[in-house]
Amino acid sequence: MSLTHIQSFVAVAEECNVSRAARRLHLTQPPLTRHIQALEDELGARLFERTRGGMRLLPAGEAFLCHARRILAEVDAALLTVRDVAGSRTGG
Amino acid sequence: MSLTHIQSFVAVAEECNVSRAARRLHLTQPPLTRHIQALEDELGARLFERTRGGMRLLPAGEAFLCHARRILAEVDAALLTVRDVAGSRTGG
DNA sequence: CAATGTTACGATACACGTAATCATA
């Protein structure tokens, strides 16, 4: 599991479409497909249903999406907090 | 930023010692040193004070530690939740 | 010499993008 895979998953879940998610992430489709496959493999569960028009979340995928967003939010918070603490070192 | 770097950071913070953290992570010292350096570089802040006997958290490091633990906990929770949802698919 | 962390360097593994493939209508 990696943060990159998690970001890819969230993008695909929100776009319901690998191609659009790829554009949004400035990536091509193949790596994105592989990210999803790696997650599904590691979690031992299918996260998306592959439909004619794109990707649709399965129950396991919806469950994972909640956590995925919290993980990314926590990473953002970590970045902000550390920069804040370090930036205010002398500023008081 | 990667989950591996975050795991390394937490181990070093808890052991106050790169060598012990490396053993705990089944790794050697150099990659661990580089993980910490990469984090410090990316965050733009020094996380540890290098002392004679090992590593000691600086304020920015303590701030980051809180978030780091939450990120890892959230990842664990994601694993458990997804496996639970997927496992109970037919079990009712 | 013994213990700490760091840097240099070569081998391996990972991840990308292009191109080709499968499926649907």
Add this chain to the structure above:
DNA sequence: TATGATTACGTGTATCGTAACATTG
């Protein structure tokens, strides 16, 4: 043919571990 995802394959980068280095007592 057009749109969607996936697989095959070559290449560039990242990451590891060993070995060498610097610091401290």
